[in-house]
Every structure is written in structure tokens, then in C-alpha cells.
Amino acid sequence: MHVRRTRGQRGSAVVDFVLVLVVLVPLFLGILQVGLVLFVRNTLAAAASEGARYAATRDGDLADGQARTRDQIDDAVSGRFARDVDVRRVVVDGAPGVEVVVHARVPALGIGGPAVELEVSGHAVEEER
Template sequence: MPRRDQRGSAVVDFVLVLVVLVPVFLGILQVALVLLVRNTLAAAASEGARYAATLDRGPADGAARTRQQIGGAISGRFAQDVSARPATVDGAPGVEVVVHATVPALGIGGPGISFTVTGHAVEEQRP
């Protein structure tokens, strides 16, 4: 029985595997990027709310602190829509910092994933 030539079959196998693995890998990277940005924004919003809730500070100070934290950790483009306002936290006066952001596809452009994170803190009271 004559033997068939197997040359070139490794290239075909390689391409067939890549067609499946590349989209899976890129999807995992996108999820990781979104989670990184969301967690960083949530931590910055919480830090800004705690800062704004101290005795001699106000909501504007908390929003500025949140923008500073975001700019230092990831990118200032995610700090464009930051707001802070007085709020009631579990029945006590407090501060709420809200950050709206959109994470583009793989961080380079295209359709993005939008979300909102919020940080709350109870205001300090003078003794």
C-alpha cells in the first residue's frame, strides 16, 4: 500500500487550533480588563467618599480625590464622569461618590462596556 505524503498537515492543524484559541484568549483578556477597571474605579470611589466624609472636607474634595486615584492607577480617561454629593448612609449623613465609565473593546476602541460604581461613607461628626 503506498504511503501518502503528510507534509504540510501540521500547518493546517495549527491554523485550525488557532481559529478556536485566539478568540477564547482575547475574550479572557477583555473580561480581565473590564474587571481590573471596575475594581479600580470602585476602590477609588470608596476612597474619595471616605476622604470627602472627613471633618474639613466636602463632596468636591471627594470627587477630586477620586479623579486623582483613578488617574494614578489606570488612566485619566476613566475619571471624566465623577460626581459626589451628600447622601444618607444607613440613616446617617454621609457622602456618595459615583463614577460612570466605558471600557472599550480590549482597551483600544470599538464597542465598549459601560458601568457605574458608587462609593459611600458616613460623615465624621464633631465631638
């Protein structure tokens, strides 16, 4: 059976397609952005924890922890997220420890636009000397 279209329905498939795209494309891009931000946040948190553990070792110092954190971030995502890394001595549950704080900006879809500000930290208790 062959369906004939009337003159008034011509091009309606294109209009329907565009209307669906107007909804689906921003939704898809938003999901990608959330995924990117979560990936970068988790990577920064893991690198901060690793840097804090490294600085808290018997032979480590704060500069070593900062360098280790920067290296971890650079290897996993990009060095641009490792620009602002702070390392300091703190008290962790009553024991001397080290805290590494990473501040980063994740641009929209990784290419530019409005950025998402992130601040993650990692803690470790210092080994006895």
C-alpha cells in the same frame, strides 16, 4: 525509524494549526478582556470609596472628594476613566453620608471597539461636625 508522508498529507500540520488558532485566539482575547474590565472596575470602586471617605471627613467637602477620586483613578489606570465622577450627599443607614458614583467605558482590550459600560459607587458616613 523514518516516517514518510504521502502526498495527500502534505500541509496538514498548517491546516491543523490554523484550525486550533481560530478557537484559541478569541478565547485568549476574551479572557484578557474580562481581566481588563474586572481590573478597571475594582480600581474605580476603590477610588470611589476613597473619595467618599475623603469627602466625609470633618474638613472635607464634595469637591475634595471628587478631586481625590479623580487623582486615584488617574494614578492607578488612566485619567480617561475619571471623566464622569458624581459626588452627592446621601443618607447611609440613617446617618448623613457621601456617595461617589463613577461612570466609565472600558473599550475592547483597551484600544477601541465595543465598550463595556461600568457604574461603580462608594459610600461613607460623614464625621460629626
